[in-house]
Amino acid sequence: MKAEHAPTIRRTEFMPLPWTVLRVDLHFSLHPEATVVTSRLACVRNRAVDAGALVLDGDELETLALTIDGCDPQPGTVRRSASRIELDIDGDEAELEIVTRINPRANSTLSGLYQSRGGYFTQCEAEGFRRITWFPDRPDVMARFTVTVEGERASCPVLLSNGNLVEEGELPDGRHYARWEDPFPKPCYLFALVAADLVVLERRELTASGREVLLQVWVEAGNLDRAGHAMDALVHAMRWDEETFGLELDLDRYMIVAVSDFNMGAMENKGLNIFNTKYVLAKPDTATDADYEHIESVVAHEYFHNWTGNRVTCRDWFQLTLKEGLTVFRDQQFSADMLAAAAGAEAAASARAVKRIDDVRVLRAAQFPEDAGPMAHPIRPDSYQEINNFYTATVYEKGAEVIRMLHTLLGPEGFRNGMDLYFSYHDGSAVTCDDFVEAMSEANGRDLDQFMLWYSQAGTPRVKAEGVWDGAAGSYLLTVSQYTPPTPGQAEKQALVIPLAIGLIGPDGEDRPLQLEGEAHPGGTTRVLELSSESRQWRFVGLDAEPVPSLLRGFSAPVILEVEEDDARLAFRMAHDADACNRWDAAQRYAERVLLALAAAAADGRAMAVPQGFVDAFARLLRDQRLDAAFRAQALSLPAEAYLLERMQPADPAALRAAQIHLGMTLGSMLADDLRALVEGLVEPAEYRYHPADAGRRALINLALRYLCAARDARGVALAAQRFAEAGNMTDRFGALAALVHGAVAEAEGALAAFYRRYRDDALVLDKWFALQAGMWRRDPAAPPTLARVRALLADAAFSLANPNKVYALLGSFFRANPAEFHLPDGSGYALWAEQVIALDAANPQVAARMARALENWRRFTPALQAAMRPQLERVRDAEGLSADVGEIIDKALA
Numbered sequence: 001m002k003a004e005h006a007p008t009i010r011r012t013e014f015m016p017l018p019w020t021v022l023r024v025d026l027h028f029s030l031h032p033e034a035t036v037v038t039s040r041l042a043c044v045r046n047r048a049v050d051a052g053a054l055v056l057d058g059d060e061l062e063t064l065a066l067t068i069d070g071c072d073p074q075p076g077t078v079r080r081s082a083s084r085i086e087l088d089i090d091g092d093e094a095e096l097e098i099v100t101r102i103n104p105r106a107n108s109t110l111s112g113l114y115q116s117r118g119g120y121f122t123q124c125e126a127e128g129f130r131r132i133t134w135f136p137d138r139p140d141v142m143a144r145f146t147v148t149v150e151g152e153r154a155s156c157p158v159l160l161s162n163g164n165l166v167e168e169g170e171l172p173d174g175r176h177y178a179r180w181e182d183p184f185p186k187p188c189y190l191f192a193l194v195a196a197d198l199v200v201l202e203r204r205e206l207t208a209s210g211r212e213v214l215l216q217v218w219v220e221a222g223n224l225d226r227a228g229h230a231m232d233a234l235v236h237a238m239r240w241d242e243e244t245f246g247l248e249l250d251l252d253r254y255m256i257v258a259v260s261d262f263n264m265g266a267m268e269n270k271g272l273n274i275f276n277t278k279y280v281l282a283k284p285d286t287a288t289d290a291d292y293e294h295i296e297s298v299v300a301h302e303y304f305h306n307w308t309g310n311r312v313t314c315r316d317w318f319q320l321t322l323k324e325g326l327t328v329f330r331d332q333q334f335s336a337d338m339l340a341a342a343a344g345a346e347a348a349a350s351a352r353a354v355k356r357i358d359d360v361r362v363l364r365a366a367q368f369p370e371d372a373g374p375m376a377h378p379i380r381p382d383s384y385q386e387i388n389n390f391y392t393a394t395v396y397e398k399g400a401e402v403i404r405m406l407h408t409l410l411g412p413e414g415f416r417n418g419m420d421l422y423f424s425y426h427d428g429s430a431v432t433c434d435d436f437v438e439a440m441s442e443a444n445g446r447d448l449d450q451f452m453l454w455y456s457q458a459g460t461p462r463v464k465a466e467g468v469w470d471g472a473a474g475s476y477l478l479t480v481s482q483y484t485p486p487t488p489g490q491a492e493k494q495a496l497v498i499p500l501a502i503g504l505i506g507p508d509g510e511d512r513p514l515q516l517e518g519e520a521h522p523g524g525t526t527r528v529l530e531l532s533s534e535s536r537q538w539r540f541v542g543l544d545a546e547p548v549p550s551l552l553r554g555f556s557a558p559v560i561l562e563v564e565e566d567d568a569r570l571a572f573r574m575a576h577d578a579d580a581c582n583r584w585d586a587a588q589r590y591a592e593r594v595l596l597a598l599a600a601a602a603a604d605g606r607a608m609a610v611p612q613g614f615v616d617a618f619a620r621l622l623r624d625q626r627l628d629a630a631f632r633a634q635a636l637s638l639p640a641e642a643y644l645l646e647r648m649q650p651a652d653p654a655a656l657r658a659a660q661i662h663l664g665m666t667l668g669s670m671l672a673d674d675l676r677a678l679v680e681g682l683v684e685p686a687e688y689r690y691h692p693a694d695a696g697r698r699a700l701i702n703l704a705l706r707y708l709c710a711a712r713d714a715r716g717v718a719l720a721a722q723r724f725a726e727a728g729n730m731t732d733r734f735g736a737l738a739a740l741v742h743g744a745v746a747e748a749e750g751a752l753a754a755f756y757r758r759y760r761d762d763a764l765v766l767d768k769w770f771a772l773q774a775g776m777w778r779r780d781p782a783a784p785p786t787l788a789r790v791r792a793l794l795a796d797a798a799f800s801l802a803n804p805n806k807v808y809a810l811l812g813s814f815f816r817a818n819p820a821e822f823h824l825p826d827g828s829g830y831a832l833w834a835e836q837v838i839a840l841d842a843a844n845p846q847v848a849a850r851m852a853r854a855l856e857n858w859r860r861f862t863p864a865l866q867a868a869m870r871p872q873l874e875r876v877r878d879a880e881g882l883s884a885d886v887g888e889i890i891d892k893a894l895a
């Protein structure tokens with residue numbers, strides 16, 4: 001076996017540093033190819049550590065000078081490598097001055113200081129600061145920063161860094177400078193600098209305690225009309241954190257900057273958030289309802305980090321979920337509250353359920369496969385080769401589920417008390433996940449030792465439930481057991497604490513009050529049972545008839561629930577389950593069963609037949625006017641393809657796609673009258689506004705168009721074409737376009753061309769155009785394979801491998817959202833994958849590694865596809881100069 005591409009770092013090897021930094025004074029003299037960074041560090045010994053050298057990290061730095069207390073280091077006291085400097089220093093304090101030269105223009109990694117469209121931007125999480133200057137680049141080194149940025153006035157009229165602006169002025173030769181001071185100590189991963197030609201949208205607000213704060217959203221000229229929604233979201237997030245957690249903005253100024261070239265979604269740098277333009281810019285003509293929703297939640301996410309991440313940060317990167325899981329949970333709660341408030345009292349519960357369903361979909365489509373593959377890791381990983389590979393669905397989304405379970409187990413008040421205690425103990429420090437859970441435990445007087453297993457065990461637990469009805473006694477005995485399958489490096493698993501929310505539905509469809517044996521009175525119709533052993537029984541009494549159990553209501557734990565339910569029972573729950581999330585889930589389970597059976601038929605060359613019972617159940621939901629549109633759109637959307645492939649043994653993308661097309665066609669043609677009536681009947685307001693109720697109607701209409709075009713219903717296709725031509729906003733325009741394209745109807749190509757002409761100069765909208773074509777659901781059998789189209793699009797003038805959004809739109813969508821076209825039996829898709837991963841890796845390893853992950857679960861596919869994948873995986877593994885990022889993914893996949 002070949003050696004690993006990079007050394008493995010282990011959680012248990014954490015050691016406090018012998019030296020730390022109290023103050024940092026940075027000076028940047030910005031030049032595109034030769035920026036000079038002068039750093040003065042006030043360092044002190046860490047009293048808790050006996051002795052040791054002062055250690056600095058660096059990456060691709062040109063070092064011009066390094067002095068200690070004004071002098072060159074004594075001979076024999078310095079050990080240097082390309083990535084590390086160790087200094088033996090006498091005494092307990094030292095002032096270091098370090099001068100480095102870096103090349104922002106050549107920095108294609110988008111980590112450290114880089115250029116984008118003529119401006120300068122930084123991204124330092126996780127380990128980008130070491131690409132700027134030598135520094136102990138660990139989150140437990142928290143220092144006070146002052147930063148002077150000096151640059152050319154013409155190209156960079158705006159000079160920003162963290163904290164407060166304390167000075168600015170002119171310099172000779174058309175240059176100017178600005179000096180910033182951040183009053184809060186912070187780890188260097190939260191450092192940020194922006195120097196660019198930007199304009200600002202500003203608002204002044206009062207915090208709960210009456211302090212005035214300046215809020216700013218900085219964008220390129222011409223985009224001011226797209227900044228308002230992000231600003232609104234910021235204000236809403238501020239209010240929500242004050243009301244929900246008593247947390248106030250602690251700065252006088254809070255800035256959001258949008259940049260076109262960005263590896264991830266956004267970054268919570270203290271007081272100076274840097275965002276991918278995708279999560280800032282929105283106006284009705286260019287952004288869909290989904291974009292509006294994502295912007296609101298990402299703005300809130302980064303804002304919430306100011307407390308959960310910045311004021312209290314991570315001791316080391318293994319603790320990443322401490323800030324990410326908690327902050328995702330907070331942004332999910334925020335979005336649910338915003339949706340509920342907009343929906344009004346009557347529709348609030350349904351609005352919350354729709355948000356919850358969205359979150360569950362993401363978890364199942366992205367996290368479950370990760371947890372079942374070679375990259376499976378606990379939410380707090382035990383080891384990594386490249387930390388950037390661990391900004392995962394597991395750390396973020398499963399991490400948020402773990403926090404949600406604490407919230408469920410402790411209740412909202414108990415959870416709030418735990419948060420208050422956490423801040424009272426740890427504000428201003430760098431801590432671990434144990435510290436967080438201990439605060440929750442202490443505040444609630446509850447032992448959470450067993451709960452900590454959620455932090456150390458990988459894999460998705462299976463929960464099996466079985467009920468036995470005793471008619472004579474009127475009792476229902478529920479037996480629940482758990483099992484977590486082995487994952488790499490973890491053969492044996494222990495029983496977890498699993499909160500299981502349940503209800504019992506009577507034959508009339510109404511929930512029954514829940515009374516456990518031994519209880520004097522029933523208590524509610526939904527209750528949370530706690531399964532903390534391998535198996536346990538609960539007996540419900542006082543029932544008038546055999547109930548249908550509704551288990552895991554609200555998706556109360558990140559598990560796979562295994563219950564025997566026949567079609568009739570699924571249809572019953574689809575029609576009656578009082579828990580909207582479970583009602584949706586019943587539809588998903590039924591659809592999954594039907595699709596997997598159709599796929600099996602397709603694989604064997606048998607005729608595909610859709611059971612009438614499913615069509616009827618689907619039609620009932622479609623016609624139920626009492627259900628709000630957003631919920632109906634969720635319930636009538638089939639499960640994600642990635643999730644279904646995960647459920648298929650072996651994964652056969654071509655057979656699954658044949659099944660999906662067949663089911664879409666069947667539903668579309670059998671229910672064409674209903675679907676058309678729905679499109680024509682749902683009245684839309686004349687003027688677009690982003691509002692959940694309107695968004696729900698638009699989503700339902702677009703879904704109906706999808707089915708109609710899938711069925712090639714002539715009048716339905718005409719409706720889609722007309723709506724495309726006459727649309728007054730992007731949601732309608734793109735929804736209609738997607739229906740035409742996924743249906744592969746004759747009108748599709750013309751519509752794609754018209755869309756391109758209209759938006760040829762709009763990078764974010766073109767991303768949608770690329771993604772849609774790469775993800776085309778269906779194609780004319782006479783047309784060339786989608787692979788040929790993707791190759792042609794790679795050469796389109798609007799495409800660039802250097803822009804992560806373009807890569808994610810075109811290649812990401814093709815590799816992940818179009819398995820049937822990507823996994824071609826001749827392996828040509830895999831050859832494209834290998835070629836593009838290698839090309840990307842030379843410029844931007846983080847983006848390359850994300851693309852590389854598209855093949856990590858290759859062992860789940862049919863033997864023929866596996867045989868075609870292996871040589872391409874090996875080709876990437878053996879590529880010259882492969883990064884640690886891609887190396888780790890490929891080595892683990894092939895292990």
Ligand code: ARG
Nearest residue numbers: 125126264266267268388391
């Ligand atoms: N902390 C950011 C967020 O979740 C993500 C930044 C991660 N960046 C990276 N290169 N790994 O909001």
Ligand code: ZN
Nearest residue numbers: 301305324327
């Ligand atoms: Zn985050």
